[in-house]
Every structure is written in structure tokens, then in C-alpha cells.
Amino acid sequence: NAGVTQTPKFRVLKTGQSMTLLCAQDMNHEYMYWYRQDPGMGLRLIHYSVGEGTTAKGEVPDGYNVSRLKKQNFLLGLESAAPSQTSVYFCASSHGDSRRGYTFGSGTRLTVV
């Protein structure tokens, strides 16, 4: 039982490049989320999904896209990376009724130069 797994753990991109962050969970959770963490700003919601095939915008969705083709996977895409997207990205999942809160992945540290 791995919980929530994120890949990659670290990445350096040049401005304008694209990449996809992968989040996988094996807890049969319905809900999945992508957050970004920046110093002094806490965790801000980018996009989320309430089930397979569904996605919705969070607080800071601009510049990102997501897909949830399978229940266990939630992908976060950056089509044209910008330095402002330098951050630590956390994926999380939950049952959807807050029985046990979120389970977070270990994070991806992304630097855009």
C-alpha cells in the first residue's frame, strides 16, 4: 500500500518548456487535488477532481491543465512553463467526505529558469 505517489520528485525546466506531473493513489479515493506551496503562502489549490473523468478549477488554475482518465491517476500539465510556476507541487487524495482528511504525496520541486 503505497498511498499517494508523485513523479518526478525534482525537475528543472526552461521557460516555455512543457511537462506533466503524475499523481497515483492506491486507496480507492474518489477525490484528488493538486496544490502548490510557496513560501509564506501556504498551500493553494490549483485543480481538483471529484471522480474519474471530472476536473474543476481551484484557486490558482491559470497556466495549468489536468486530466483524470483513470480513478487512481491525476495528471497536472504545464504547457508553457514560466518562472512564476517555480514551486513545490503536492498531490493529495481523499474519500470525499472528510472521514480522514487528505493524504498527501511527497511533493515535486519544480524550478523554471
Added chain:
Amino acid sequence: GENVEQHPSTLSVQEGDSAVIKCTYSDSASNYFPWYKQELGKRPQLIIDIRSNVGEKKDQRIAVTLNKTAKHFSLHITETQPEDSAVYFCASRGSSGDKLTFGTGTRLAVRP
């Protein structure tokens, strides 16, 4: 949408003393309030949570109190130890779905 404010941003205490972190929320329909601890370079981990039908919850040295009228909740850590040093985040679940809105975090340092 929901707004969560957290204070203080940094807190330094002597080992053995108590630490208190306070959060306020804006959505009066919010019904779930978890607290997460994040050690340096690690993922946030749930340490305690409280639902809106409860005023206080305790787990060993950690307790959380909720005042729905004032829309604020607090984390209390007693007999602090060096391993309590971390960043603590409060969060609130508002009236729409299971999304959590997080506070900006409190960096707690426990001095030996």
C-alpha cells in the same frame, strides 16, 4: 470562497512550554477543520481534526478547540519537545465539496 487566516507566522518556545496557533475562517457553513504538520522537506501530515458539532478534541499532547460563533479554531500543544519543531497548517472545509482551504502556516521552533 473560503478564506483562512493563521497566526502567528512564526513561534518560538522553550522545550516543555505550551504553544498555541490560531486560525479564523470566513464561511459560516464550514464543517471540518484539520491541522497538518510539515517537517522540513516532507509532506504535510494530518495530526488532528475537528468537526463543527464538537467544541474540543484532544489527542495526548495535542488539542484543538473550535468556536463556531466567532469562526475561529486553535491548536494547542502542551509540554513541547524538539521534535514538535515544524510548520503547522490549519485548514477549513467550506460549504462546497471536500476542498480544503489552508492557512499560510506557522513555523514552530522548540528550543532545547
